[in-house]
Amino acid sequence: xxxxxxxxxxxxxxxxxxxxxxxxxxxxxxxxxxxxxxxxxxxxxxxxxxxxxxxxxxxxxxxxxxxxxxxxxxxxxxxxxxxxxxxxxxxxxxxxxxxxxxxxxxxxxxxxxxxxxxxxxxxxxxxxxxxxxxxxxxxxxxxxxxxxxxxxxxxxxxxxxxxxxxxxxxxxxxxxxxxxxxxxxxxxxxxxxxxxxxxxxxxxxxxxxxxxxxxxxxxxxxxxxxxxxxxxxxx
Numbered sequence: 522x523x524x525x526x527x528x529x530x531x532x533x534x535x536x537x538x539x540x541x542x543x544x545x546x547x548x549x550x551x552x553x554x555x556x557x558x559x560x561x562x563x564x565x566x567x568x569x570x571x572x573x574x575x576x577x578x579x580x581x582x583x584x585x586x587x588x589x590x591x592x593x594x595x596x597x598x599x600x601x602x603x604x605x606x607x608x609x610x611x612x613x614x615x616x617x618x619x620x621x622x623x624x625x626x627x628x629x630x631x632x633x634x635x636x637x638x639x640x641x642x643x644x645x646x647x648x649x650x651x652x653x654x655x656x657x658x659x660x661x662x663x664x665x666x667x668x669x670x671x672x673x674x675x676x677x678x679x680x681x682x683x684x685x686x687x688x689x690x691x692x693x694x695x696x697x698x699x700x701x702x703x704x705x706x707x708x709x710x711x712x713x714x715x716x717x718x719x720x721x722x723x724x725x726x727x728x729x730x731x732x733x734x735x736x737x738x739x740x741x742x743x744x745x746x747x748x749x750x751x752x753x754x755x756x
Contacts, residue, residue: 525744527566527640529667529675530557531659534575534601536680536734543575549735550605553678554612556740557645561614565744566640568670569647570663571605573597591655598659599624602649615644621653633669640670660718668725675722675729676743677714682733683751684713700752703729713753722755729753
């Protein structure tokens, strides 16, 4: 693996909720913050996308319009990023939250130039609000922002520890992949990230490492090559 200088970290909202499965588990978030402080001190620039599943999922209600449901999901990610960024600040980091739509004084409006300016100032940059449109998940936001900011790799920290050939929660014999090509993820429809995001990843050759957030020092270990999750290749 080439030297990593800039990463896009995707954090699962559910993983940040810990055993509570909803809202925030502050100890979990503080643990993430301490790990990110370690890797930023190594000189690595970090952008972050956070899912909204600890508050709302796209299908949380079948009774309301899909576009409105997705709007709620986007706002859930804004809440997550504001909260997590503040925890990061208590650990000594500078942060900024960017959104693709105006949120008053809560966030700044996203642009690549603005993100790069904040990276150059040593800030951790949070990309909240998805891509700002319904029908697109935070997986798509993760891949799109990673490509736009020219990240070296996507780090995807989930509540499970990698990619399996079937759902390990339902199939105790599910096989975990140590490495798999993004083309196979698309062809097999493995669902590790949504299909549209997988195709964008494949077309732009954006590699990804998927691992369990709850493993001790998992983010630090992944950056340092001590990786136990699934490597998604793009060559």
